[in-house]
Amino acid sequence: MPAMDDLIALLQTLVGTPSVNPLDEDDPTLAGEARMVTVLEAHLVAKGFRVELHEAKPGRHNLIARYGPDDPSRSLVIEGHLDTVSVRHMNIDPFAGEIREGRLYGRGACDMKGPMAAALHAMQPELLQRIADAGKQLLFVGCIDEEKGARGASALAETGFHADEMIVLEPTGLNLVIAHKAPSWFSIEIGGVSGHGANPESGINAIEGMVKAIGVLLQLHRQCQPQIPHALLGQASMNIGKIEGGRGTNIIPDHCRIEVDYRILPDESLADFIGTLNERLQALVKQGVMHSAKVSLLSTGNAFQTEADAALVHRLRAAAEEEGVHPEIQGTSWFSDAGPLSSTCDEIVVFGPGDIAQAHTRDEFIVLDELEKGHRIFTRLLERFANDG
Numbered sequence: 001m002p003a004m005d006d007l008i009a010l011l012q013t014l015v016g017t018p019s020v021n022p023l024d025e026d027d028p029t030l031a032g033e034a035r036m037v038t039v040l041e042a043h044l045v046a047k048g049f050r051v052e053l054h055e056a057k058p059g060r061h062n063l064i065a066r067y068g069p070d071d072p073s074r075s076l077v078i079e080g081h082l083d084t085v086s087v088r089h090m091n092i093d094p095f096a097g098e099i100r101e102g103r104l105y106g107r108g109a110c111d112m113k114g115p116m117a118a119a120l121h122a123m124q125p126e127l128l129q130r131i132a133d134a135g136k137q138l139l140f141v142g143c144i145d146e147e148k149g150a151r152g153a154s155a156l157a158e159t160g161f162h163a164d165e166m167i168v169l170e171p172t173g174l175n176l177v178i179a180h181k182a183p184s185w186f187s188i189e190i191g192g193v194s195g196h197g198a199n200p201e202s203g204i205n206a207i208e209g210m211v212k213a214i215g216v217l218l219q220l221h222r223q224c225q226p227q228i229p230h231a232l233l234g235q236a237s238m239n240i241g242k243i244e245g246g247r248g249t250n251i252i253p254d255h256c257r258i259e260v261d262y263r264i265l266p267d268e269s270l271a272d273f274i275g276t277l278n279e280r281l282q283a284l285v286k287q288g289v290m291h292s293a294k295v296s297l298l299s300t301g302n303a304f305q306t307e308a309d310a311a312l313v314h315r316l317r318a319a320a321e322e323e324g325v326h327p328e329i330q331g332t333s334w335f336s337d338a339g340p341l342s343s344t345c346d347e348i349v350v351f352g353p354g355d356i357a358q359a360h361t362r363d364e365f366i367v368l369d370e371l372e373k374g375h376r377i378f379t380r381l382l383e384r385f386a387n388d389g
Helices: 002-015 034-046 113-122 125-133 151-158 206-224 270-286 311-322 368-387
Strands: 050-057 060-067 074-081 103-105 136-143 165-169 176-180 182-191 237-245 255-264 292-300 329-332 347-351 365-367
Touching: 002 034, 002 103, 002 113, 002 368, 034 050, 034 060, 034 113, 034 136, 050 151, 060 125, 060 151, 074 113, 074 151, 074 368, 103 368, 113 136, 113 165, 113 368, 125 136, 125 368, 136 151, 136 368, 165 311, 176 311, 182 206, 182 270, 206 237, 206 255, 206 270, 255 270, 270 292, 311 347, 311 368, 365 368
Parallel strands: 074 136, 074 165, 165 347, 176 329
Antiparallel strands: 050 060, 060 136, 103 365, 176 347, 182 255, 182 292, 237 255
């Protein structure tokens, strides 16, 4: 099976190219996406793509490759992130691309160099030329930093980049993800008045104040839930993931801080939620329950949602069914580049071979049969893109 051999070789090349997010790695031989950019640029130029680099962060570049006319009748983007998570504590060689029992192992094999290889290998010269001859443009985009906040995709969106349709590569088990929540992190800081622990009435205990603040937070979260859950995403979710406060067992704490992961639905307003939360905490300050209260937004992403009857959804589902795959239409609580890139085009689907449960694991792998199915589906999709309308 020469085609399968070439697909595996391409994935082994990608897995063997270290691209650990620099926030996860200090070793310059492993950190950063530059090596992936070099490999992909050479691969795409050899296929006839026009490649440009976009500096999204100092020294870190997104890659944008185009095939077809500059003024196309329709454009399709296939986008993947260039970075991986850390390789520390893996119990396999993260860069070997070893094959055992029908699986290819290595960091990024699943998330998401496997989906990337499946899509890239579908871009064969004859099919690319058919797309161009139809007056359409195919783009491959690689973005930095997805694993630490999708800053590459956000920077690309801010340039005014636009396309008609986009597939964001992630290991979805060949299901079609058409919506996900927006991850937003914020902190709550409660101030108290310090004093001796033997005389608790002499101060204002910030930890006790935080207990009250958490009660307010949980109550507001319940009140903001829609009466009818989102069909794909359910309800907004919240996790209090970090707490710190106090200086000693016998000291009245004058400070307590928590960090909250709040994942909201596409039509919800984070600003309204935080505004109401802050108003209720300030009311407690006036009552003397706490000396001060402050809510600070740490980071926020974008939710996205594509209609289930969108043309891209129909086309991708038909391509999958032609290969004997019957994908589910799904929403997810995890985040992807589809969030920030949702402002760049009307129709986005997150899709790819591989199991998201294998992402970031100590023995990350992708099943080769699914990798091949993904490649065949991408081939069918590109054929449909060339032929439709």
